[in-house]
Amino acid sequence: MAERIPQSVIDEVRSQTNIVDVIQNYTQLVKRGREWNGSCPFHEDRRPSLFVDDKKQVFHCFSCGRSGTVFSFLMEKEGYTYPEAVLSLAKNLNLSGLDKYQGQPSARQEQFAAIFDLYQNAERLYTHILLNTTAGEQALAYLHDDRKLDDETIKRYGLGFVPSNNVLLAYAKEHNLADKLLLESQLFIDQDGEISRDRFNNRIVWPIKDVRGQVRGFSGRSLDPNNPAKYMNSPESSFFNKGNLLYNFDQAKPAIRAGQPAMIFEGFMDVISAALAGATGAVATMGTALTEHHVTDLSKITDKILLVYDGDAAGQKAAKRSIPLIRQVAPQVEIGVVSLPDGRDPDEVRREQGLEVLKQDLDHGVLTPTEFLIQAAKNGKNLENQAQYLDFLREAWPILAVASPVEQDYFLRQFSEEYGSDLTALQREFQEFLAHRPAQTVQKAPAKKQWRKVQTDQNGWSDNSWQPDYSDGFESLAALGEPTSPTASADDLAGHLNAGLTRTERAEQGLLMAMIKSPAAMNMVKGLPDFAFVHPEYQLLMMLYEAYTKQGQQSFDLAGFLDFVQKPDLNQKMMAIDREFGTLEVQRDAVNDYIRVIMKEAPYESQVEALNKKIALAKNQHDEMALIQLGTELINLRRKYSQQ
Known part of the structure; x- marks a missing residue:
C-alpha cells in the first residue's frame, strides 16, 4: 500500500509549480490586469470566463463555477486522485524518492501515458528507418546532400522517415494496441472511425517535444514533388497545441538559462543551423504567429529575446507583429531583431x-x-521622391513615438542628414504628431476599495484614525448592501462570485476573512458566548481553518487552505471571500459592524420575515384579531431593535 505523501512534499510541489503553466497545457491564457484569462476547458466557453491568479495560485470559472488550485484542476481534468495530482507534478519537477507514494494510476493517466509511449516509440522507429534501412535511403540522401546534415545531427534532433508501408500501424497491431488509443494518438488517418494508414507516410519527420523532452507531435515534409501538402503538422489535440509549444525548447532551455539569448526562428532547419553555429538558445514557432504563451515561457528564463525571421515580406510582417506582443506581455525583456543579408534564411x-x-x-x-x-x-x-518620403515619415512617427528619447534624437538627426530635411522642422512635425495622435485605448480596471497606509496596535488591530476610502458606491464596510452587477472582469470585487448574496452573508464573509487574517479578531469572536454564523458553511470553514493552523501553518495561504479543504462547494465560497475581502486590512469598526449584522440584524430580519408571513396569512383569512396581535408584535419588535 502506498504511503501518505508528507505535507512537506506537497508544499514543495506547490511552491515550485506555476498554475498558469499547467492550465495553459489545456487552454490559452491571456494576461488581463492582475490575472490570466481564457476559455474554460471544462465546458464550451464562447466568452472566456476562466481566471487564473498566478500570485495566489488559484483558478475560478465565472461560468461553470469550478475553482481551486493546480491540484484540484488536475483532479477534475484528468480524473486524478489528490495524491496522483501531486505526484504527477512532482514528476515534472524531477523530484526523487517518490516511488513509495505511488498509487494505482487513473484511467485518464494511463491513456495519456500510453499515447506518449507510442510517440516515443514512433520517434525511435522513424529514426531507425531513416538511418539503417533501404526504405530510408532517399530521405537520408536528401538530408545529407541537400540539407547538409550529418548522422550525429540527425540523431540529436530525432529526425526520421515514415515509409509508405504503414510501418507504425503494423507496429501497433503487433503490440496489440487498442484502436481507441491509435485514434486518439492522431498518428493515423481514419475513415469513418476506421484506421486506414499512418498519417505521415512518405515524409521526413521532425519530432515536436514539450519543454521536458516528451514527444507531443510531428512535423513532416513530403518527398513527393507533386504532393500539394509539402509540409504537414500533427493536428491540434488535448496534448498538441502549436500555440503552447516551441520547437527545440527542451534542448535550448539550459543554454537560455545559462545566459544565451532566446532566439526565435521561423523554421526547424533554421533552428538546427543556428544551433550548429553556436546559437544554442534557438527555438521556433510551428507555422503559427508568436503567442503570449510563447513569450511568457521564454520571459521566465531570460531577459533578452532575438527575433530571427526570414527577410521576405511574410518574415518582416511576423517580426513587426511580434515586437509589440513581447513589449506588452514581457516589458522587462530586451528585444533584438536579426536581419540577415540578402533576405536569406x-x-x-x-x-x-x-x-x-x-x-x-x-x-x-x-x-x-x-x-x-x-x-x-x-x-x-x-x-528621393517627396511624396514617398512624406509617406515614410508618416510611418516613422508612430515607431519613434514608443522609442527612447535618445533613439528619437538619433533618428531625427539621421533623417535630416540623409535626406536634407531641416532638423528643427522634423522635430517640430514629430512633436505635433505626439500632441495630436489618437489617445491609446486603455481598458480601465473596475473601481476597487482603495486603502491608505494602515498602522496597527499591539493587538493586531488597525488604528481607527486610518479609514478606508471607497470609490465604488460603498460608504463604509457596514454598508453591506446588495452587490453590483456581475461581470467577467477579474478585478470586480463584488462580481460574479458574490452575485445575489444577502447583506447577512456578505457580513459573514467579511468577518470570516477578518478572523483568518487577524488573531485578535479570531479571539474576540470566539470569546462571544452566543456567536454563531447564520449559514453553516461559514461555521464549517472557520472550524477547518482552525484545524489547518494546528498543522503548523504560520500564515494563511489560499492555495494551501483550498487543498486542505478539498470540497468544491466550500472552496468556491472561500474563493468568493478572498476575492472580495482578501486585499482589505482588518478594521476594528468593520469587524464590530459584521458582528452586529450577524448577531443583531440577522435574527431581527428573520423574526420580521416570519411575522410578515403570518400577517399575510391572517389577511388572506380575514382574521382581524390575529392581524391586530401580529401588528402589535411587529411594532414592539421594531421598537426593541431600534433601542439596541
Missing part, C-alpha cells in the same frame, strides 16, 4: 556560405526594434 546561409558566416551574421546583425521598424518602413520606397 539561416539555413540557406549555413548551406551556401558555411557556419562561420552564419555565426557572424547572427552575432553582428542584431538591430534594435526601432532600427528594424524604421528600416522596414523604408523598404520599397524611393525616398
